[in-house]
Amino acid sequence: MLIILALLHSVAQNRNPELAEGLLEVNDLFNASANPDIACYRIPSIVTATNGDLVAAIDERVPSCEDLMGSRDINIVIRRSQDHGHSWSDIERVVDFPQGQSASDPSMIADEITGEIILFYNYMDLDREKDIYCLHVVKSDDHGQSWSEPEDITSQIAKEEWRKDFKFITSGRGIQTSSGTLLHCMVNLDHGLHLFGSDDHGQSWYLIDTPIKPG
Structure with a gap:
């Protein structure tokens, strides 16, 4: 059975989707039209525990x-499935921070050795x-x-000198290498794309200072 997860649905998209040929099931996980208190859901991430x-x-x-930068109330929410979706x-x-503090752009890594799920996000106190x-x-x-x-x-x-830079951990998910190292990406608009990692299953983290910059 092919299952498509509709992770993101805007307010305007509140009609039932038409199923393409061969598609048996659609799960619309986050639909703001079902809750008048929510403007929209954005920036999805999914991981298998x-x-x-x-x-x-x-x-x-x-x-x-x-x-x-423009919203005083963004939360990170999840849904879980125990039956393959x-x-x-x-x-x-x-x-869920108090008003004036927002969290955005979730991404995850499932550590295959410890079993932990690590969820990253970007934060601002407006x-x-x-x-x-x-x-x-x-x-x-x-x-x-x-x-x-x-x-x-x-x-x-x-880096300390990046304090006021536009920087963020990328959405989606990171990876774990065969040796167990956790790796993820961070973007600094002034200094390029960087990897960062952990060799102790997320107890501590370090920057890999070899940026990738646009040509």
């Missing part, structure tokens, strides 16, 4: 569809440090059922 569960994460953009849990907020991007992680050791408190890893993977 080590027990086979699927975990899908996305921005929950509350007052508007603006990005991090046939059914899903209710939407759960896993990162009242105290507007336009300052911070880089956070939360972790789950039970396949997405519960999550740790946020951890700020900005100082580990970004």
Whole structure:
């Protein structure tokens, strides 16, 4: 059976999708038209936990569809499936700061050795440090059922002189090498694309200072 997960659905797209030939099932996981308090869902990520569960994460953009610099209330929400995508849990907020602090652009790595899921996102405090991007992680050791408190890893993977730069961890997902190293990407619009990694399963992180810049 082929299952398509419609991870992102805008307010305007509230009609039932037509199934293409050979497509048996569509799951529309995040649809803002079902909740008048949500402006839109954006920037999806999905990962398979080590027990086979699927975990899908996305921005929950509350007052508007603006990005991090323009919205005072963006949360990270998830849904989980324990049956290969046939059914899903209710939407759960896993990162929800007070008004004026927003989190955006989720991405994940499932550590095949420890079983942990590491969820990355970008953070901004629009009242105290507007336009300052911070880089956070939360972790789950039970396949997405519960999550740790946020951890700020900005100082580990970004240089001090980059403090006011437009920088962000890319959305989607990172990878784990055959040796167990965790790798992910961060973009600095002034200094290029960088990899960052962890050799201790996310206990600490380091920047790989060999940027890739547009030609």
